[in-house]
Amino acid sequence: MTKVPLVDLHLQHEILADDIEAAIKEVIASGAFIGTAANPFVKKFEHEFASFSQAEHCVGCANGTDAIELALRALEIGPGDEVIVPARTWVSTAESVVLVGATPVFVDSCPTDHTIDPDLIPPAITSRTKAIIPVHLYGQPARMDAICSIAKKHNLYVVEDCAQSHGATFKGKPIGTFGDAGTFSFFPGKNLGALGDAGCIITNNQSIATKTKRISDHGRSGKADHDLIGRNSRLDGIQASILSAKLKHLPEWNKTRQQIAANYISQLQDLPIDLPKIGEEASHVFHLFVIESDDRDTLRQSLSDKGIATGIHYPKPLPHLSVFDSSNEYPVASRQANRVLSLPIYPYMPDQIQQHVIESLKAAFTPSP
Template sequence: MNNSQKVPFVDLYAQYLSIKGEIDHAIERTIKESSYIGGKPVVGFEQEFAQYCKLPYVISCGNGTDSIEILLKASGIGAGDEVIVPAITWISSAEAVTAIGAKPVFVDIEADYFTINPALIEAAITPRTKAIIPVHLYGHPADMPAIMEIARKHNLFVLEDCAQSHGAAINGQLAGTFGHAASFSFYPGKNLGAYGDAGAMATADQALAEKARMIANHGQQGKHNHLMEGRNSRLDGLQAAILSAKLPHLDKWTEMRINNASRYDAVLQSIGKVQSPKVKEGYKHVFHLYVLKVNERENLQKKLAASGIDTAIHYPTALPFLACYSHYGHVPNDFPVAHANQQNILSIPMYAELTNEQISYIAGVIGEN
C-alpha cells in the first residue's frame, strides 16, 4: 500500500477553492459596505435560509449552542423543569438545558441509527418533563413521527437539534420542520459552515420567533426598548455573507456526500471488517459524518494514521458518563447501547470533495491484514 497519501478528515480549503470567486466577492462587498453587525447580509441570509428550511421564521445568532439555549428559554422552560436529551450527542444539547436551570434527562439511542430511541422516551417522562431535544446525529434524522406522537400525547415542546443535519429529511419532509422549533449550527466543519462560529433558530411560531429574537439581542424590541434581559448573540455580517454564498451549493454538496457514502458502502462491504452506517427506509441521511462500527478501534485508528488518513471519534464518552454529569450516578446498564458505542465507533473522512481515489485508498488500508 502506498503510504505517501494524505487524506484530511475534512478539507475546507478544497471547498473554498471550488467557489473562491463567490466567497471573495461576498467578503469584499461586506467590508465595502461596513455591514459587520446586522444589516443586509444578516437579513438576507435569514430570509434565504428560511426559504431553504421551508419555515417562515429564521433568527440568526452567535452559535449553535446559543440557539438551543435561547429557544428553550423563549419557550418558557426553566428552573425545576426536565428536558429529554439523547445519551450520545455533542454536549451542547445537554449543557444548554442546564444553562437555563433545567435538568437534562438522558435516553438511550437506537443501535443502528445513533439517534434517540422513541421506544424509551415515555419511561423517562415525569410531571416535570417539558421538552424533548431529538438530535439528528451525524446527518441521520431521528424518528420524528414517533417522537411527535409522544410529544402531542404529553404536551411537550420539541426542539430539533439540526446542527449536523442541514437538508436531511424523512419521506421528503425536512428535518427541523417536525417540531416546534429547530436549532442550527454553522460551525466551519458543518455541511453548511461559516468561517467562524454562527448559528440560527427556525420555527413556524411567530410568538416564539419574536421572543427568541429579543433574547438574542439584549431583550430589545426595537433600539433601546428593552422588554426583558437578554444576551448578546448575533450573527456577524461577514459570516452571514459567507453563508449566503455557500447556501446555493448546499444541495449539490449534500448529493456529493451521499454519493461518497455509497462508494464507501460498496467498497467496505466487500472487505467485511467494519459496519457501515445504516439508513432507515424513507430517511435522507446527509452524512455530516461517516461513522463506522469497528472492533479493535485503536489498532485501526493507528493503522489509518500511519497511512496519512485522519480519523476522529464522535463521541468517545456518552453524555451520562461525562465527569460533569457524574452527580446523576448513571451506570453502563442505564444506557447499554450508548455505552457500547463508546468503544466501537470511528469517524473516517467525509466531505463533498472526497475523491474516488481517496475512498479506495482508505478502504484499502482498512482491508489490510
Template sequence: MKIPFVDLHAQYMSIKAEIDDVIKRVITESAFIGGHYVQQFENDFANYLNVNYCIGCANGTDSIEILLQAHGINRGDEVIVPAHSWFSTSEAVTAVGGVPIFVDVLPNQYVINPALIEEKITPRTKAIIPVHLYGMAADMDDIISIAEKHNLIVIEDCAQAHGAMYKGRKVGTLGHSASFSFYPGKNLGAYGDAGGMVTNDSKIADFARMIARHGQKGKHNHLIEGRNSRLDGLHAAILSTKLPHLNLWNESRRSIAARYTEFLNGFPINLPEVPEERYHVYHLYVIQSDRRDLIKDQLKLMGIDTAIHYPTALPLLPAYAHRGYTSSDFPIAAYQADRILSLPIYSEMNEEQIDYLFYALDTILSKNTVP
C-alpha cells in the same frame, strides 16, 4: 498520500471567486453587525427549509439555549435528550436551569430510541430535543406522537443535518422549533462560529430574536434581560453564498457514503443503519469495531485522519458524575462509544483519495478479523 478528516480549503477553492467577492463587499460596506446580509441569509435559509422564520445567532449552542428560554423552560423543568450527542445538547438544558433527562439511542443509528422515551416522562417533563446526529433524522413520527400525547415541546437539534430529510420533509420543519449550527466544518458552515433558529411560530420567533439581542424590542427598549448572540454580517454573507451549493454538496457526500458502504460491506465492522424513509446527508460516516483504536492508529500511519464522535456517552461524562449513572443505564450508547470511528468524508474528495482510502482500509481490515 495525506487525507485530512475534512478539507475546508478545498471547499473554498471550489467557490473561491464567489466567496472572495462577497467578503470584499461586506468589508467595503462595513456591514459587520446586523444589516442586510444577515437579513438576506435569514430569508434565504427560511425559504430553503420552507419555514416562516429564521433568526441568526452567534453559535449552535446559543440557538438551543435561546429556544429553550423562548419556549418557557424554567428552573427544574426536565428536558429529554439522547444519551449520545455533542455536549451542547445537554449543556444547554442545564444552562437555562433545566434538567437533562437522558435516553438511550438506537443501535447503529445513533439517534434517540423513541421506545424508551415515555418511561422517562414525569410531571416535570416539558420538552424533547431529538438530535439528528451525523446527518440522519431521528424517528420524528414516534417522537411527535409522544410529545402530543404528553403536551411536550419538540426542539430539533439539526446541528449536523443541514438538508437531511424525514419522509420527504427537511429536518427543522418537524417540531415546534429547531436549532442549527453553522460551525465551519458543518455541511453548511461559516468561517467561524455561527448559529440559527427556525420556527413557524411568530411568538417564539419574536421572543428568540429579543433574547438574542439583549432583550430589546427596538433599540434601547430592553423588555427583558437577554444576551448578546448575533450572527455576524460576514458569516451571514458567506452562508448565503454557500447555501445554493448545499444540495449538490450533500449529494456528493451521499455518493461517497454509498461507496464506503458498498466497499466495507462484508468486513467485520458495523456500518451505519439508515431506514428507507431517511435522507441521510452524512455530516459524518461512522463505523464500529472492537479494534477501533488499532484501525485509527494504522490509518494515521498511512496518512489518513479520522475522529471519534463521541468517545463518552453524555451521561457518563465527568460533568454528570453527580447523577450517579453507570454504563448499564445506557447500554447502547456506552457500548457504541468505545467502538465508533468517523472516517473522512467531504464533498470535494477526489477519486485518487477515495481509491487510497479503500486501499488503506482493505489493508488494515483484512488483517483484523474480529468485529
C-alpha cells in the same frame, strides 16, 4: 505517503474563493457588520435559509449552542423543568439545558443507529418534563414521527438539534420543521459552515421567532426599548454573507456526501465492521461517515499509519462525563462510544482519496503473508 484529512476545508474554500471574497468585500463596503434586526446581509440569509428549510422563520445567532439555549428560553423552560436529551451526542445539547436552569434527562440510543430511541422516551417522562431535544446525529434524521407523537400525547415541546444535518429530510419533510423549533450550527466543518462561529433557529411559530430574535439582541424590541432580559448572540454580517454564498452549493455538497457514503458502503460491506444504516424514509446527509468496530483503536492506528485521519464522535456518553456524573447505565450508547470511528468525508473529495481509504481499510483486515 498520501495524507488524508478527516475534512478538507481548504479545498472547498479554494474553489469558492472568488464568491467568498466578493461577499466579504460587499459587507466591508456597506459597514453592516453587526447582526441587528436591520442588517441586510443577515436578513437575506435568514430569508434564504428559511426558504431552503421550508420554514416560515429563521433567526440567526452566534452559534449552534446558543441556538438551543435561545429556543429553550423562548419556550420559557427553566429551573425546575426537565428536558429529555440523547445520551450520546455533542455536549452542547445537554449543556444548553443546564444553561437555562433546567435538568437534562438522558435517554439511550437506538441499537440500529445513533439517534435517540423513541421507545425509551415515555419511561423518562415525569411531571416536570417540558421538552424533548432529538439530535439528528451525523446527518441521520431521528424518528420524528414517533417522537412527535409522544410529545403531543404528553404536551411536550420539541426542539430539534440539527447541527449536523443541514438539508436532511424525514418522510420527505426537512428536519427542523417537525417540532416547535429547529436549531443549527454553522461551525466551519458542518455541511453548511461559516468562516467562524454562527448558528440559527428555524420555526413556524411567530412568537418563538420574535422572542429568540429579541433575546439574542439584548431583549430589544426597538432601538432603545428592551422588553426582555436578553444577551448578545447575534449573527454578524460577514458570516451571514459567507453563508449566503455557500448555501446555493449545499444541495450539491449533500449529494456528493451521499455518493461517497454509497461508495464506502458498497466496497466495505464484506469487512467485519458495522456500516451506517439509513433510517426508513430518511435522507441521511452524512456530515460524518461513522463505522463501528470491536477493535476500533487498532483499526484507527492502522489507518493513521497510512496517513488517513479519523475521528471518534463521541468517546463517552454525556451522562458519564464528570460534569453530569450519572451512575445510570446506557448500554447502547456505551457500546457505540467504544466502537465508533469516523472516516474522511467531504465535498470535492477526490476519487483516488476515497479509494485509498477503502483499500487501507481492506488491508487492515487482510492477514499478513
